Amino acid sequence: MTIGGPSVEIRDVTKSFSHHSTRALLKSRIAGWFRRPQGGRFYALRNVSCAVEAGQSLAIVGPNGAGKSTLLTLAAGISFPDRGTIVTRGSIAALLELGSGFHPDLTGRENVRLNASLLGLTRRETMARFDSIVEFSELGEFIDEPLRTYSTGMVMRLAFAVAVNVDPDILIIDEVFAVGDRQFQAKCIRKILDFRNAGKTLLCVSHSAAVLEQLCDRALWLERGETVMSGDLREVLDAYHSSAQERARAVK
Amino acid sequence: MHYRNYGFLLSNLILKDFKIRYRNMSLGILWSLVNPLVMMGVLTFVFTRLFANNQIPHFAVFVLCALVPFNFFTVSWATATTSLLENQALIKRVRFPREIIPVSSVLANCLHFLIQIALLLTFVLGFGYAVNPNWLWLPVVWGLEVVFVCGLAMATSALDVYLRDMRYVVESANVLMFWLVPIFYSFEIIPPQYRLVYQLNPVSAVVLACRNILLEAKAPPSSLLIKLFLVSFLSLGLGTLIFRGLRRGFADLV
Numbered sequence: 001m002t003i004g005g006p007s008v009e010i011r012d013v014t015k016s017f018s019h020h021s022t023r024a025l026l027k028s029r030i031a032g033w034f035r036r037p038q039g040g041r042f043y044a045l046r047n048v049s050c051a052v053e054a055g056q057s058l059a060i061v062g063p064n065g066a067g068k069s070t071l072l073t074l075a076a077g078i079s080f081p082d083r084g085t086i087v088t089r090g091s092i093a094a095l096l097e098l099g100s101g102f103h104p105d106l107t108g109r110e111n112v113r114l115n116a117s118l119l120g121l122t123r124r125e126t127m128a129r130f131d132s133i134v135e136f137s138e139l140g141e142f143i144d145e146p147l148r149t150y151s152t153g154m155v156m157r158l159a160f161a162v163a164v165n166v167d168p169d170i171l172i173i174d175e176v177f178a179v180g181d182r183q184f185q186a187k188c189i190r191k192i193l194d195f196r197n198a199g200k201t202l203l204c205v206s207h208s209a210a211v212l213e214q215l216c217d218r219a220l221w222l223e224r225g226e227t228v229m230s231g232d233l234r235e236v237l238d239a240y241h242s243s244a245q246e247r248a249r250a251v252k
Numbered sequence: 253m254h255y256r257n258y259g260f261l262l263s264n265l266i267l268k269d270f271k272i273r274y275r276n277m278s279l280g281i282l283w284s285l286v287n288p289l290v291m292m293g294v295l296t297f298v299f300t301r302l303f304a305n306n307q308i309p310h311f312a313v314f315v316l317c318a319l320v321p322f323n324f325f326t327v328s329w330a331t332a333t334t335s336l337l338e339n340q341a342l343i344k345r346v347r348f349p350r351e352i353i354p355v356s357s358v359l360a361n362c363l364h365f366l367i368q369i370a371l372l373l374t375f376v377l378g379f380g381y382a383v384n385p386n387w388l389w390l391p392v393v394w395g396l397e398v399v400f401v402c403g404l405a406m407a408t409s410a411l412d413v414y415l416r417d418m419r420y421v422v423e424s425a426n427v428l429m430f431w432l433v434p435i436f437y438s439f440e441i442i443p444p445q446y447r448l449v450y451q452l453n454p455v456s457a458v459v460l461a462c463r464n465i466l467l468e469a470k471a472p473p474s475s476l477l478i479k480l481f482l483v484s485f486l487s488l489g490l491g492t493l494i495f496r497g498l499r500r501g502f503a504d505l506v
Contacts, residue, residue, distance in 0.1 A: 017504060073503065076347050077347050078343075078345070078347050079503035079504055080500045094345075096344075097345045100342055100345050101268075101342055101346070105271070105272050105275050110267075110271070113264055117260045117261040118261060118342065118346050118348060120347075121260070122260050123259075126260070
């Protein structure tokens with residue numbers, strides 16, 4: 001199915017949001033017909049381009065509000081750009097949030113089924129992976145208890161266990177590594193490294209340089225929706241960190 | 253394109269809805285029966301004791317024939333209309349066909365519908381009506397109602413994302429429908445010039461067909477079935493078109 005070309009190709013993408021998008025009431029719509037548009041638009045991304053080849057992994061770095069998460073939702077096909085094109089080749093799983101669709105009144109087992117199906121697994125695939133999901137989560141007997149009896153750490157472990165067992169061609173991760181204790185975090189990173197070594201593609205946002213250095217080989221640095229630099233991870237991270245330090249010094 | 257089977261997701265969402273609603277209730281599924289029974293009791297009291305001039309035999313079961321499909325229509329339409337906004341966490345964070353949200357909301361209500369159908373059939377038999385071969389039309393008629401609601405729900409749930417007032421429009425429409433569907437009156441008292449409107453309204457068409465089948469032991473007229481079929485699938489087609497036209501903005505607006 002995969003034809004030649006990068007796994008993820010983002011070409012000259014611009015994405016904006018209206019400042020008034022929350023006022024979706026009939027009153028303001030009707031008022032809008034008589035008034036000229038107000039408030040203008042907020043540009044989350046401006047003319048951003050990047051390409052990730054199969055087997056590569058790209059880190060997206062930048063301060064808060066740089067457009068990192070917006071870029072991931074566009075690459076995941078959840079939201080759509082104003083201008084520009086996004087081409088992806090292969091199946092995608094986006095972990096923009098752990099435990100999507102989790103409900104406290106359902107048991108761990110029921111939540112695993114629901115979450116796995118949301119991440120795109122079929123019934124058969126979920127059955128086949130169920131035992132390894134439970135084993136990875138280290139929940140044991142608790143799997144048949146309702147989620148509201150779990151500690152936060154247990155919920156997060158279960159969510160991550162489902163996520164890492166989805167096994168897509170392209171994995172998109174948004175800052176979801178702060179899971180469980182250090183030992184469990186190391187296990188998650190190992191699992192994602194296995195995934196990378198199997199020739200899959202990774203797109204990843206994290207504020208932890210240590211995590212990015214383990215997982216990624218290239219980086220894209222965004223600031224206020226625009227590309228500052230892209231290339232080798234080490235070089236981009238060095239430039240990004242020295243600019244952040246300069247700014248911190250300037251503030252003092 | 254990658255083809256995926258979304259049946260597993262759909263069934264999980266339906267089950268989730270159903271389990272959550274009943275897991276914390278001691279009476280559980282019996283709640284599905286309370287509403288139609290109370291409404292049946294009240295309407296029967298009003299129209300056989302207060303306005304006691306109708307000639308309808310077995311008024312209670314006559315009313316129940318209408319209340320069961322009517323209840324399904326109003327409840328599933330109203331809940332499905334707000335379903336996209338209620339699942340905003342999923343819409344912002346997970347990629348899957350968005351149609352699944354309103355459709356699973358309607359289908360989750362089908363489970364309650366089935367329980368109420370069991371209640372209806374029990375009453376029909378209890379009042380001495382016999383099973384007849386025309387009962388085979390029942391799944392067809394009820395199935396078309398589900399198709400109709402799915403189409404309507406796709407349109408209104410998508411519009412509700414852009415115009416939050418949509419839910420109040422739906423609520424008001426449901427109140428009007430109580431009077432415009434022949435629930436406590438029969439088709440015979442409707443003046444001929446208005447009858448076409450009743451036949452073209454799928455909810456009242458389903459009510460009329462149910463009474464034909466269950467109380468008169470005859471097949472619904474084919475003219476009625478054709479109208480029901482056409483309007484239901486027209487609703488599904490238009491609903492899908494409206495939904496597809498609007499869905500690109502869902503993740504940004506919910």
